[in-house]
Amino acid sequence: MANKIPRVPVREQNPAVRATNFEEVCLGYNLEEATLEASRCLNCKNPRCMAACPVGIKIPQFIEALKVGDVAAAADIIAQDSSLPSICGRVCPQESQCEGSCILGIKGESVAIGKLERYVGDWRLSNPKEAEVAASNGKKVAVVGSGPAGLACASDLAKMGYSVTVFEALHEVGGVLVYGIPEFRLPKKGVVAKEIESVRRLGVKFETDVIVGRTVTIDSLMDEEGFDAVFVGSGAGLPRFMGIEGENLNGVLSANEFLTRANLMRAYDEQYDTPIYVGQRVVVVGGGNVAMDAVRTAKRLGAEATIVYRRSEAELPARVEEVHHAKEEGIEFRMLTNPTRVLGNEQGWVTGLNCVEMELGEPDASGRRSPIEKAGSDFTVACDVVIMALGTSPNPLIASTTDNLETNRRGCIVADENGATSRPGVFAGGDTVTGAATVILAMGAGRKAAKAIDEYLR
Numbered sequence: 114m115a116n117k118i119p120r121v122p123v124r125e126q127n128p129a130v131r132a133t134n135f136e137e138v139c140l141g142y143n144l145e146e147a148t149l150e151a152s153r154c155l156n157c158k159n160p161r162c163m164a165a166c167p168v169g170i171k172i173p174q175f176i177e178a179l180k181v182g183d184v185a186a187a188a189d190i191i192a193q194d195s196s197l198p199s200i201c202g203r204v205c206p207q208e209s210q211c212e213g214s215c216i217l218g219i220k221g222e223s224v225a226i227g228k229l230e231r232y233v234g235d236w237r238l239s240n241p242k243e244a245e246v247a248a249s250n251g252k253k254v255a256v257v258g259s260g261p262a263g264l265a266c267a268s269d270l271a272k273m274g275y276s277v278t279v280f281e282a283l284h285e286v287g288g289v290l291v292y293g294i295p296e297f298r299l300p301k302k303g304v305v306a307k308e309i310e311s312v313r314r315l316g317v318k319f320e321t322d323v324i325v326g327r328t329v330t331i332d333s334l335m336d337e338e339g340f341d342a343v344f345v346g347s348g349a350g351l352p353r354f355m356g357i358e359g360e361n362l363n364g365v366l367s368a369n370e371f372l373t374r375a376n377l378m379r380a381y382d383e384q385y386d387t388p389i390y391v392g393q394r395v396v397v398v399g400g401g402n403v404a405m406d407a408v409r410t411a412k413r414l415g416a417e418a419t420i421v422y423r424r425s426e427a428e429l430p431a432r433v434e435e436v437h438h439a440k441e442e443g444i445e446f447r448m449l450t451n452p453t454r455v456l457g458n459e460q461g462w463v464t465g466l467n468c469v470e471m472e473l474g475e476p477d478a479s480g481r482r483s484p485i486e487k488a489g490s491d492f493t494v495a496c497d498v499v500i501m502a503l504g505t506s507p508n509p510l511i512a513s514t515t516d517n518l519e520t521n522r523r524g525c526i527v528a529d530e531n532g533a534t535s536r537p538g539v540f541a542g543g544d545t546v547t548g549a550a551t552v553i554l555a556m557g558a559g560r561k562a563a564k565a566i567d568e569y570l571r
């Protein structure tokens with residue numbers, strides 16, 4: 114029986130070797146492995162995996178095509194719902210979405226849907242298809258931000274015949290995919306740039322180094338430049354800090370700044386002279402994917418690297434796979450530990466982090482048990498750099514330069530389930546609406562907004 118076959122393991126770089134380089138950790142399946150893994154799928158009548166995918170990829174159908182080795186057909190099926198399968202196959206939290214709903218996972222191991230999506234996505238990148246550019250419908254839409262929300266919205270609108278221009282504040286297109294998630298999880302040239310190229314081939318135009326709210330405004334785009342609608346997918350790039358003493362010392366960074374220097378400014382590449390300092394020992398505060406990316410990057414840049422997290426391992430919000438990889442690479446985890454003060458020397462540089470031990474109390478509003486300080490448990494972790502990975506919020510710039518764009522008290526743009534905002538013709542989606550979330554949720558929001566924009570303009 115198909116479900117008697119064990120889940121096909123995926124090849125990975127040796128942990129001791131990969132902890133010293135920035136090449137991709139996971140090497141993916143080959144055709145033989147992918148078809149064998151695909152053969153485990155039961156092709157359920159009621160595919161719970163598909164219902165759990167925020168963009169509704171026809172998972173059983175693409176896996177059926179893969180079972181018989183028809184990778185081209187599998188790629189066409191995925192392309193109906195996702196323009197970024199190589200990216201999503203690598204970074205989606207499949208364990209809580211498609212794979213988390215797979216019936217095989219109830220008593221055993223779910224089908225490796227993410228690794229199969231990645232295999233098919235990569236195959237398409239090596240075997241590009243002539244893009245079908247839709248006939249123009251004469252209408253123009255501006256997209257603010259080139260992260261997954263903006264890219265998904267732009268692709269769908271271009272396929273419907275809209276003339277789409279994406280305005281991006283940075284000099285490179287891709288949002289967190291290029292400035293946040295490191296090369297060893299998501300290769301930039303081999304994967305991100307190629308999937309973005311497939312969006313460009315649909316006719317989408319990109320204008321980089323344009324800050325909406327400064328270089329242009331939503332008003333000027335609509336009133337002077339003739340855009341009929343605007344989609345705002347400007348993400349949540351504003352880092353949070355703890356507000357503890359010593360946070361302004363040299364050597365305290367937000368994870369966003371650290372990762373931007375490492376990724377976008379290519380500190381990982383010896384050919385670039387990027388200013389970045391890791392010293393001997395780096396402490397990263399936080400337990401999400403961003404914290405894992407920062408700590409593993411610090412390790413690869415030559416530091417001893419430690420995670421400090423105030424709850425226990427069971428509450429870590431990062432993907433299980435990322436925590437597992439970090440441990441294999443020799444990252445130290447100090448759980449139930451909360452920083453209270455950053456220590457520095459007379460020259461103003463970090464020398465250590467004062468912490469207290471915590472224990473878990475009753476569950477809070479989020480359902481997670483609240484950490485409570487243990488009296489008299491102070492201790493110091495010696496370090497040269499402290500990286501804060503405590504979450505982010507939307508940059509208030511766009512909303513502050515435009516009338517009638519309602520935001521909530523967390524600074525997120527208020528939009529309905531289809532992305533419509535308080536301002537007619539302006540739609541929004543992704544992290545700027547939800548706060549920091551995931552790639553696939555941002556893509557799902559971009560797709561819904563594209564549909565709503567089409568209905569609004571027709």
Ligand SMILES: Cc1cc2nc3c(=O)[nH]c(=O)nc-3n(C[C@H](O)[C@H](O)[C@H](O)COP(=O)(O)OP(=O)(O)OC[C@H]3O[C@@H](n4cnc5c(N)ncnc54)[C@H](O)[C@@H]3O)c2cc1C
Nearest residue numbers: 258260261262282288289293325348543544550551552555
């Ligand atoms: C380090 C890190 C690791 C992560 N790991 C994962 C993971 O493993 N899996 C996962 O699913 N999710 C992960 N996430 C979260 C995920 O990347 C985000 O949820 C997703 O990228 C949000 O997409 P978005 O399009 O809404 O915003 P973004 O990707 O943030 O893109 C927004 C874009 O808008 C641009 N912009 C902002 N303001 C303006 C302006 N005024 N004018 C013009 N352009 C502007 C920004 O420069 C940016 O390029 C991670 C996030 C980080 C930071």
